Amino acid sequence: MQNDDATNPAMLWVLDGEALWGRRTGAADKACADCHQGMQGVAARYPALHSEKLVNLDQRINLCRTEQQKAPALQLESRELLALSAYIGRQSRGLPIDIAESEQAKPFLDSGRAAFNRRQGQLNLSCTQCHVGLAGNKLAGNPIPQAHPTGYPIYRLEWQGLGSLQRRLRNCMIGVRAEPYAYGSPEFVELEYYLMWRARGMKLETPAVRP
Amino acid sequence: MSGAKGDPARGRAIVANRQAGLCLLCHSGPFPEERFQGSIAPDLNGIGSRLSEGQIRLRIVDPGRFNPSTIMPAYFRTEGLARVAPSFKEKPILSAQQIEDVVAFLATLK
Known part of the structure; x- marks a missing residue:
């Protein structure tokens, strides 16, 4: 289902993203496509530093909107933002995750x-107790994965929709009865960054499909 | 713990309930009606012959006493925990009476 674009339900978001990519918006009346050519490899490098701040791909899209397009930031987890990040992410499908190490980012x-x-x-x-120590075992019948975020934004059958890595992380935090970090919070982006670094070299599958 | 004796029937319901006892997320056991049991922790079959009631009770209340790195939560602990969600703050996972019910039930699994 995931590898066949005709049946991968996340392709609906990718198509929306493609349309948004070419649409002019904001006071600058600019479209993403007016400045950017292909975005191959970009999603494989996020989260990344942007003026000494760590940002994920969704936040980077919003920076472009507010700074370049002079348009309001899209709400995190909104359909539009997920569509854009799925459209960008798909252009890195099959490429190895490439998180750069640096003193600044350490x-x-x-x-x-x-x-x-x-x-x-x-x-x-x-996280590590289940996703490292017990990966491959079953939690209530479901196999515990190794927590490699290779396919986000992802279509989960449980959600009946597309969601970000942070949404998935919230699920686990709620599961252990912890108070989840807020969407877009530094804690979440740092955790994302660590997970992507940990999965470096693995191929991106965006947009992936999971149960 | 509560002063009242545990009730095995109530205990069985708590163990099988995925929102209350949570036991079957990790353990499996003699619950033919429950699908999707866990494979992380020891099978509960025969636990009543392997452990005494006191040993079972202590393992539910604070299993970290035996194994500091255990993944099994301490069911009667409210301190030393981080970022507990507001709705669960200052509350143990199970009450003293619920733990007694679970102990009474598990002791019957010979």
């Missing part, structure tokens, strides 16, 4: 790693 990586290893919630579990 504190973010360390912070993301610490969050991955930190026990939290009423159930007092860390």
